[in-house]
């Protein structure tokens with residue numbers, strides 16, 4: 211190594227030699243020779259020597275610091291290090307290693323490591339050492355090690371990692387790292403134990419993940435359900451559902467899990483072989499750090515007597531044991547929630563108070579058993595008459611309450627009451643008797659009649675008494691106005707049911723003109739000639755027909771009649787015109803519409819191009835895939851389609867382009883406002899422009915004045931329909947107009 215004292219400097223030995231030489235020369239010159247120059251040279255060398263000395267001290271200090279640092283790293287490493295000889299004696303050890311052996315370092319040096327091993331492990335250590343000395347590279351082993359040399363001290367589990375090096379006497383040395391695995395081993399043992407408990411439990415256990423997919427099941431699960439782990443992993447637990455619990459049951463279960471982290475109760479499940487069985491289910495939620503549910507642990511146990519009793523008590527607190535319907539307490543709860551929701555949403559809710567007519571007579575004359583069975587059957591019919599969101603509760607005796615949490619209007623409540631009355635019309639067979647029962651129903655409406663559950667029920671009860679007094683088997687509203695209105699509507703609904711078979715419908719036809727005044731088409735419009743009411747216009751009955759679904763058979767009748775009439779005009783030698791028919795959304799969603807039209811066209815032998823279906827924008831926006839499929843098939847058949855009331859709905863223009871539509875019909879509200887100071891002119895102009903761009907024809911409906919007609923003509927509108935040209939007329943009258951034109 212270089213002496214390191216600078217490139218131009220002299221080595222320390224050279225300097226000392228030089229000083230000696232100068233001292234000699236000093237002695238020789240002591241008698242007056244050039245003493246001063248020798249002294250000066252001597253001083254310079256001395257300064258150099260002092261500087262070198264300081265550097266030396268600095269270098270030593272740095273070396274000592276480095277040594278301390280490395281020895282700290284060695285001593286305080288998280289791993290125990292030791293140097294062993296071939297016999298396993300400890301020659302060196304760091305502080306962590308000494309601590310693992312439970313002794314001071316000085317006490318450990320020179321001791322055999324085997325002194326810390328429990329019986330039986332010594333051979334393991336020597337085997338390890340033999341392998342270290344004979345094999346190249348590192349050798350790994352696991353050893354039990356006492357925490358001190360004392361025999362009774364606890365054992366920890368360590369991992370040895372050793373490598374041979376150097377020479378010591380006749381043998382080699384071994385450097386060994388000791389890693390304490392006790393914690394990990396303990397954790398593994400614990401997990402192993404948990405896995406054993408899971409597997410050996412006699413209760414079936416199922417674990418699901420945050421997406422409610424089954425991630426683990428135990429042997430008992432397979433034994434109870436018949437499903438192997440492979441068959442259920444990744445699937446939703448609803449594969450076990452028996453179908454005996456309604457949505458409310460599961461909704462309440464999940465809300466308890468969300469709120470309290472667990473739920474337990476009796477549940478009916480279905481085995482793989484289809485058999486239904488009852489179990490006691492406990493579900494615990496396991497949450498992640500963010501508070502979300504990460505896993506759910508479901509434990510199914512056999513139902514013990516005590517559990518069954520607890521479950522029964524809980525059930526009885528909320529349900530009527532005879533009919534299994536919610537009782538007063540649960541009804542109160544549901545009403546609170548339902549009314550709060552209706553208040554928030556600004557909608558109505560309705561309470562129907564139902565009392566079985568003449569139940570007491572049946573009970574007294576045929577016995578309680580018959581009465582009970584009758585009530586059970588009635589409860590089933592009630593549930594079947596309402597939606598899942600509605601609550602049917604038993605108030606006691608022969609009184610039931612139905613709560614409808616969302617109704618748009620009082621009529622909707624009347625409709626449900628009508629359905630219930632209808633459901634009771636069929637006689638009920640009970641224990642060999644055929645019973646006929648009916649309900650008297652009272653209806654109160656939130657918020658019109660009251661805003662709290664108790665008053666709503668009381669008012670519905672009052673209305674029920676009125677209903678009973680005025681002849682039973684009917685309903686009454688608490689409010690007189692609603693009564694009149696609902697009764698009228700119900701009567702209309704009843705009459706509408708019979709209108710087709712009684713032949714009360716007819717069609718009128720409103721001609722459609724082109725720019726030169728020729729009739730080019732006609733719209734078929736429905737009229738209802740009622741024996742008592744007289745002529746009923748579509749605005750009065752089409753909405754009722756749509757709500758009750760009657761629009762489907764009525765719409766089919768219109769199509770058939772329109773096709774027959776078209777045929778008749780053709781046979782009479784009249785010129786060909788298009789006949790357009792209004793199609794309701796519900797009618798358009800019927801699977802058999804296509805077949806119906808195909809059949810009608812075939813039977814009446816009319817060219818498909820003469821039939822035009824008028825659809826509203828909402829029909830198009832409903833289910834794009836299904837709608838465009840159906841429209842393409844209609845187009846293939848040659849049938850035309852137009853959009854009625856265009857401009858009032860929410861058509862997406864890009865959608866519009868993707869449908870095979872031949873005509874847009876400008877809504878009459880825009881036509882009516884033409885000439886006013888609003889936007890109607892701009893809107894009709896825009897619709898006409900749009901139709902031209904999309905290669906469609908455009909017709910204006912509701913044209914009532916010459917100004918409207920000339921404005922539209924100026925905008926190049928293709929066709930016109932409205933009272934200015936002609937009101938809707940009979941088929942015969944239209945034939946006359948065609949002949950005249």
Ligand SMILES: Nc1nc2c(ncn2[C@@H]2O[C@@H]3COP(=O)(O)O[C@H]4[C@@H](O)[C@H](n5cnc6c(=O)[nH]c(N)nc65)O[C@@H]4COP(=O)(O)O[C@H]3[C@H]2O)c(=O)[nH]1
Nearest residue numbers: 735736747748768792793794912913914931932933934938
């Ligand atoms: N104020 C005024 N009104 C005019 C004028 N020109 C025609 N109208 C009326 O406007 C309505 C046009 O039919 P819509 O828009 O399809 O509107 C129809 C249609 O949505 C529906 N409708 C009628 N017949 C049927 C049918 O057979 N099936 C279905 N689903 N709906 C129908 O009832 C609606 C009303 O029909 P209608 O009462 O016949 O009323 C007809 C017609 O009489 C006019 O210049 N001024």
